[in-house]
Amino acid sequence: MSTAIVVGAGIGGVTAAVALQRRGWQVTVLERAPELGEVGAGISVWPAAVAVLEELGVKGVEKASVQSKPAGMRKPDGRWVVSAADLGMELPVMIHRAQLHDLVTAEFGPAVTVRTGYDVRTVTQDADGVTVNGELRADLLVAADGIRSAVRGSMYPHYAGPRYSGFTGYRGIADVDLDDGGGETWGRGQLFGFARLIDGRYYWYATANQPAGATSEPTVFESWHDPLPRLIAGTEKILQNDIYDLTLPLVPFAQGRIVLLGDAAHAMTPNLGRGACSAIEDAGALVRHLGRTGELRAALTAYDAERRPATTKLVKRSRAVGRLGQTENPVLCTVRDGLFAVGGKLVALRARK
Numbered sequence: 001m002s003t004a005i006v007v008g009a010g011i012g013g014v015t016a017a018v019a020l021q022r023r024g025w026q027v028t029v030l031e032r033a034p035e036l037g038e039v040g041a042g043i044s045v046w047p048a049a050v051a052v053l054e055e056l057g058v059k060g061v062e063k064a065s066v067q068s069k070p071a072g073m074r075k076p077d078g079r080w081v082v083s084a085a086d087l088g089m090e091l092p093v094m095i096h097r098a099q100l101h102d103l104v105t106a107e108f109g110p111a112v113t114v115r116t117g118y119d120v121r122t123v124t125q126d127a128d129g130v131t132v133n134g135e136l137r138a139d140l141l142v143a144a145d146g147i148r149s150a151v152r153g154s155m156y157p158h159y160a161g162p163r164y165s166g167f168t169g170y171r172g173i174a175d176v177d178l179d180d181g182g183g184e185t186w187g188r189g190q191l192f193g194f195a196r197l198i199d200g201r202y203y204w205y206a207t208a209n210q211p212a213g214a215t216s217e218p219t220v221f222e223s224w225h226d227p228l229p230r231l232i233a234g235t236e237k238i239l240q241n242d243i244y245d246l247t248l249p250l251v252p253f254a255q256g257r258i259v260l261l262g263d264a265a266h267a268m269t270p271n272l273g274r275g276a277c278s279a280i281e282d283a284g285a286l287v288r289h290l291g292r293t294g295e296l297r298a299a300l301t302a303y304d305a306e307r308r309p310a311t312t313k314l315v316k317r318s319r320a321v322g323r324l325g326q327t328e329n330p331v332l333c334t335v336r337d338g339l340f341a342v343g344g345k346l347v348a349l350r351a352r353k
């Protein structure tokens, strides 16, 4: 039986493990954290990623999610820029991260072994296999160890890697009773979005421009329109993460028997809500190519040829939307909001036709 080591048990790593298991691989997942899990926040999952999960036998994602509805965009004082008209767009489902992670790991069978508290420090490869930390061997290594991937660092020591976006992100789950469909509110250099989860609580996220490494609170949003202050007040634990993406051009995702997946390959800013979805789609593509050809290197080359251009586009688009959302220039903000208002009306008109 072919053997694989998956480094990292984030959403990308666990999905890759389930996908390889389904193709008959013996998989060892190595995770640095003491236990498996995900942070207390929501996540949007787009239809293509839901389809991959279903194909891999991960059931119940839609049942555990809320289908997003067109929610629109507001100004900080609550005035609508684009109202909640049906824009005829494909929309994601919203789910708690931990729930999504649990649904995937629930599919681990006897072919998957998980070692938590295991820090991957060295990876070497030869004609017959890959060796981790000088002690574990496998035919294939999937590096799903996130944006600061140590495996990617050993493959491409001269690659610049993470690039600070200029803004930090706040996230939380609020226990509040609301009569509001959610949506996004864009200000000057800050934005705030929220959506309902299946258990009735609300996931919210916000961004603000600031230097990397600064610790801060989302206090600016306390003066924004209702219900944003209530969402913040109703949150027990607020997460703060500086937002990075990967320097372009992205490095090749495959090198010999090692393949990059998820944020290790193509971390993007969260502005399109596509990073984890792309990791899930990577896992689907990887096993599809492994199934098409019995030759490992050819499969990994085909995976790179498919996924690198597709995710490069998303890194670029996310970065562009991030810049637009974070601009502090008042003239640009007015032009931006005006264009969104007109664009929203045109799209709604076309959708109605």
Ligand SMILES: Cc1cc2nc3c(=O)[nH]c(=O)nc-3n(C[C@H](O)[C@H](O)[C@H](O)COP(=O)(O)OP(=O)(O)OC[C@H]3O[C@@H](n4cnc5c(N)ncnc54)[C@H](O)[C@@H]3O)c2cc1C
Pocket: 007, 008, 009, 010, 011, 012, 013, 030, 031, 032, 033, 042, 043, 044, 045, 118, 119, 120, 121, 144, 145, 146, 147, 149, 150, 169, 170, 171, 205, 241, 243, 261, 262, 263, 264, 267, 268, 270, 272, 273, 274, 275, 276, 277, 278, 279
């Ligand atoms: C604010 C915010 C909001 C977002 N919202 C969305 C959204 O709505 N939809 C969406 O699709 N995406 C979203 N994303 C992006 C998404 O979170 C990431 O793309 C996704 O979590 C990446 O998954 P991953 O498995 O590739 O990496 P990670 O989740 O980073 O997992 C990497 C794992 O590897 C482990 N690890 C690292 N180094 C080692 C090592 N040396 N040895 C062993 N283990 C190691 C880590 O402990 C970790 O568990 C958002 C991101 C942010 C920051």
